Amino acid sequence: MGTWDIGHFDNDTAADFSGTIDDAPEAGRAAVIRDALVVAIEADYLDSDEGAPAVAAAALVASQCPGGEPVTTAYGPDKPLPVLPTDLRPLAVKALDAVLGENSELRELWDEAGDKEWAPGIARLREVLVAAAG
Template sequence: MGTWSAEPFGNDSAADWAYELDEAKDWGVVSDALRVAAEAAPSELDSDDAVLAIAAAEVVARGLGRVADSAESVEAFVARVSPPSPELVALAVSALAVAASDEGELADLWEGDPDWLAENEKLRAALTTG
């Protein structure tokens, strides 16, 4: 995975996944990415799936209007779909908790990087502050 920043879309996997939003007409592609993480044990979640879950959680936060700067694909997607449901927000919170867990492969790759930890906390706050 090529990574250039600790932000949710600061890596190749998430940036590539964002293009799936170009064709999406509803929250299904986002929900699918979140569900993979939310239904996994942190120690069993592949780092690529964790990256996608974090990016999907960012899309939900953007859909709530709580994240300012997003990728073009995210902005266009959020503009054409309805706001995320409370159930989707709850799924995003759960998926983020698993994807960013200290027990997970992705956290091992980041080795406690303070920027990565801060980005995940900022995203968690955006999803839970209402």
């Protein structure tokens, strides 16, 4: 995993995911985000190449929630997102639960690196989504 920082888009896989969103027609961008979330939710063991897009997708969903932070990184999608369906919010929460879970390679990699900032950043993102999901 080519990772350069703790941000939700600060790795090669998430940056590539942003390109996939940009390549999709505007009407299909929400489906790309939904697919990334569902892959994470349904995985028995969440590979980091599946976890990183799920985190990025959750950040995009959260950016449209009250209290959510806009995605301003150069590694996020360049093209505007449509208003995302609100049913993505609980999916994003479940995907982040999978990313932080015991069967997540992404969590394992950050734990092994001894990082103390990545997981709290994911938890803050989750809090925004939980509040918005009702």
